[in-house]
Amino acid sequence: MDSGFRAWGFALGRVVGVAVLGLLVGWAIGHPWWGLAGALALAALSLWRNLYRLEDWLRHRNRMSPPDAGGLWGDVVSQVSRLHRRKQFHKQRMLALFRELRRSSASMPDGVVVLNAGHEILWFNRKAGELLGLRRKTDFGIPLASLLRLPEFARYLAKGDFSSALRLQRRIGEAVWLEFQAMPYGEGQLVLLVRDVTRQAQLETMRKDFVANASHELRSPLTVIAGYLETLSTEPDLPADLRPPVQEMRRQSERMTAIISDLLELSRLEASDEQVAGTEVDVTALLAVLARDLKTRDGKRHEVAVRVESGDRLRADEGLLHSAFWNLVDNASKYTPAGGRITLRWWVDEDGGHFSVTDTGPGIPPEHLPRLTERFYRVDPGRARDAGGSGLGLAIVRHVLQRHGGELAIRSEAGQGSTFTCHLPASRILRQAVALPDESGYAPGQRA
Amino acid sequence: MDTTDFSQHISRRFNEDLERVRNQVLAMGGFVEQQLAKSVSALVEGDSSLGESVARDDFKVNNMEVSIDEECSRILATRAPAAGDLRLIVAIIKAITDLERMGDECEKIGYIGSRLATQERPADKYREVKHLGRVVQDLVHDALDAFARMDAEAALKVARRDRLVDEEYEAIQRQSITFMMEDPRTIRRALDVMWVVRALERIGDHAKNICEYVIYMVHGKDVRHIRIEDVEDALKDGTRP
Numbered sequence: 001m002d003s004g005f006r007a008w009g010f011a012l013g014r015v016v017g018v019a020v021l022g023l024l025v026g027w028a029i030g031h032p033w034w035g036l037a038g039a040l041a042l043a044a045l046s047l048w049r050n051l052y053r054l055e056d057w058l059r060h061r062n063r064m065s066p067p068d069a070g071g072l073w074g075d076v077v078s079q080v081s082r083l084h085r086r087k088q089f090h091k092q093r094m095l096a097l098f099r100e101l102r103r104s105s106a107s108m109p110d111g112v113v114v115l116n117a118g119h120e121i122l123w124f125n126r127k128a129g130e131l132l133g134l135r136r137k138t139d140f141g142i143p144l145a146s147l148l149r150l151p152e153f154a155r156y157l158a159k160g161d162f163s164s165a166l167r168l169q170r171r172i173g174e175a176v177w178l179e180f181q182a183m184p185y186g187e188g189q190l191v192l193l194v195r196d197v198t199r200q201a202q203l204e205t206m207r208k209d210f211v212a213n214a215s216h217e218l219r220s221p222l223t224v225i226a227g228y229l230e231t232l233s234t235e236p237d238l239p240a241d242l243r244p245p246v247q248e249m250r251r252q253s254e255r256m257t258a259i260i261s262d263l264l265e266l267s268r269l270e271a272s273d274e275q276v277a278g279t280e281v282d283v284t285a286l287l288a289v290l291a292r293d294l295k296t297r298d299g300k301r302h303e304v305a306v307r308v309e310s311g312d313r314l315r316a317d318e319g320l321l322h323s324a325f326w327n328l329v330d331n332a333s334k335y336t337p338a339g340g341r342i343t344l345r346w347w348v349d350e351d352g353g354h355f356s357v358t359d360t361g362p363g364i365p366p367e368h369l370p371r372l373t374e375r376f377y378r379v380d381p382g383r384a385r386d387a388g389g390s391g392l393g394l395a396i397v398r399h400v401l402q403r404h405g406g407e408l409a410i411r412s413e414a415g416q417g418s419t420f421t422c423h424l425p426a427s428r429i430l431r432q433a434v435a436l437p438d439e440s441g442y443a444p445g446q447r448a
Numbered sequence: 449m450d451t452t453d454f455s456q457h458i459s460r461r462f463n464e465d466l467e468r469v470r471n472q473v474l475a476m477g478g479f480v481e482q483q484l485a486k487s488v489s490a491l492v493e494g495d496s497s498l499g500e501s502v503a504r505d506d507f508k509v510n511n512m513e514v515s516i517d518e519e520c521s522r523i524l525a526t527r528a529p530a531a532g533d534l535r536l537i538v539a540i541i542k543a544i545t546d547l548e549r550m551g552d553e554c555e556k557i558g559y560i561g562s563r564l565a566t567q568e569r570p571a572d573k574y575r576e577v578k579h580l581g582r583v584v585q586d587l588v589h590d591a592l593d594a595f596a597r598m599d600a601e602a603a604l605k606v607a608r609r610d611r612l613v614d615e616e617y618e619a620i621q622r623q624s625i626t627f628m629m630e631d632p633r634t635i636r637r638a639l640d641v642m643w644v645v646r647a648l649e650r651i652g653d654h655a656k657n658i659c660e661y662v663i664y665m666v667h668g669k670d671v672r673h674i675r676i677e678d679v680e681d682a683l684k685d686g687t688r689p
Contacts, residue, residue, distance in 0.1 A: 149478025150478060
């Protein structure tokens with residue numbers, strides 16, 4: 001501030017000095033005003049020259065050294081060049097940081113793509129380029145879904161629900177599996193992690209295949225054993241002391257058959273993630289069949305109530321649906337003590353259709369609830385085996401519902417009984433037999 | 449000041465419209481790619497339910513075509529696009545026709561695939577068909593990539609590759625004739641396979657058409673019905689031969 005004042009004072013003094021000098025020279029030659037005008041013109045010229053040099057330097061400041069000027073001009077030049085140096089310094093630091101970030105992200109084992117709110121590519125790392133076939137120079141600003149063109153992926157982005165990852169084949173028939181996990185940030189921007197999960201997918205396929213093959217192979221010998229045991233147990237000449245063991249063997253072989261057929265059903269369900277198209281299912285009739293079977297199965301042990309609150313039908317695979325619902329009903333019958341009450345209910349609201357089975361059994365302690373649909377998971381190992389279940393029922397229910405876009409909800413309180421509810425999406429409800437359009441990823445005229 | 453804001457607003461909306469319809473075309477292309485992959489896989493793996501699902505889903509391709517067509521008409525009517533924008537719309541209207549035809553060919557392959565799944569499979573397990581299918585799938589994929597990137601150079605390269613498909617098609621045709629002469633019992637199946645191969649060859653041609661639209665879109669030159677070598681020259685010296 002102080003030096004600024006001094007520079008201004010100096011500049012003013014110089015102008016005054018020049019003017020006085022001009023006046024004096026003019027006086028000497030007899031035209032004082034001409035002398036003053038000439039001196040001021042010279043001063044203005046030098047001002048113009050300095051201005052020109054400053055402008056020239058600012059324009060080419062990366063190639064030129066700052067002009068050598070004194071006084072006010074020198075001040076301006078030094079201030080500008082200080083600003084410039086500071087900016088360069090920050091720029092260098094940002095660049096270095098950016099380069100580090102880019103280098104570190106390039107060494108990441110997973111692909112990273114940053115998308116803007118319109119799902120256009122802002123940035124991606126090298127691995128993402130490899131996995132998705134993106135090109136560094138041309139692909140910024142293009143919507144990722146337009147380059148990937150996987151309908152499922154487009155649906156995943158459009159849905160906006162990124163709570164779970166999406167796993168899909170890069171191309172059908174090609175053994176490369178990718179897993180996408182999007183994480184939203186800011187205002188609609190996304191960071192997309194891409195992982196190559198081919199190895200895991202292969203292992204999983206191997207496991208599924210193994211279970212399916214093993215079950216299939218076990219079934220044939222078991223059929224023979226079960227057949228002979230059945231003949232043997234009805235054989236009148238069988239010694240009395242052998243009768244109980246043979247009966248027990250027969251019961252156990254029946255259980256094994258049940259387990260194996262459940263395993264096979266489960267592996268069939270797992271073979272595909274695709275949603276089943278299905279046909280129109282009359283849920284009212286299905287519930288009537290379930291209730292009748294339940295009554296014939298456990299005699300008069302339980303009180304059975306059926307509450308059908310909607311006549312709406314469901315677009316589903318009837319066989320699968322029956323198997324899922326029956327598993328729930330069967331469980332309720334097994335775990336509810338005699339004299340208990342079992343309620344089947346079917347209702348429809350704006351969220352979709354719901355089927356529930358409520359019992360007045362002993363209930364399930366809360367710590368078991370999250371793991372209940374795992375295969376062979378037992379709340380009480382000893383007792384469950386007595387009841388004769390395969391341990392796969394709820395896993396089957398869960399898979400059937402998944403294939404219909406639905407889910408299983410379990411509510412239970414120890415001592416109060418349990419409620420198992422199947423939620424089915426609204427798109428599968430056929431209200432008063434009026435068919436809804438097919439639920440597909442693409443609705444004509446839909447705005448992205 | 450208000451008027452300038454308004455005009456910017458309109459042009460931004462216009463850009464968004466164009467961008468959206470272009471992305472819809474690519475979504476449609478992605479679906480057709482999937483249909484193609486599924487239909488070939490259905491035939492080669494003998495998966496009849498997969499083949500049926502391809503045939504069943506063809507209506508979705510048709511719906512997409514109709515919807516994009518309507519959108520294009522709306523843009524033409526309300527925005528009166530010019531120059532590059534007009535070429536984009538024209539190219540899109542043409543490209544979706546080709547995509548829709550591809551969809552039809554996929555439906556055909558899926559249908560034949562599901563029928564052949566119930567029959568005895570040949571010793572070579574449709575190896576040639578699988579290979580041709582792969583070549584055509586790559587062609588379609590790269591053609592759509594060129595469309596997404598507006599990359600005329602890549603489009604030209606892809607269009608040139610269509611000849612490979614034609615050669616492959618000829619080879620399978622000759623082989624099928626040999627099989628039919630050796631064992632007349634295979635004639636029925638061989639004819640079905642010929643239909644499939646023919647459909648794949650047609651899909652390759654449609655992919656080539658899409659490449660030509662990309663060139664038209666970028667350079668404003670009509671390069672249809674011209675030999676590929678001449679196309680390159682035409683692009684270089686800027687005249688139509």
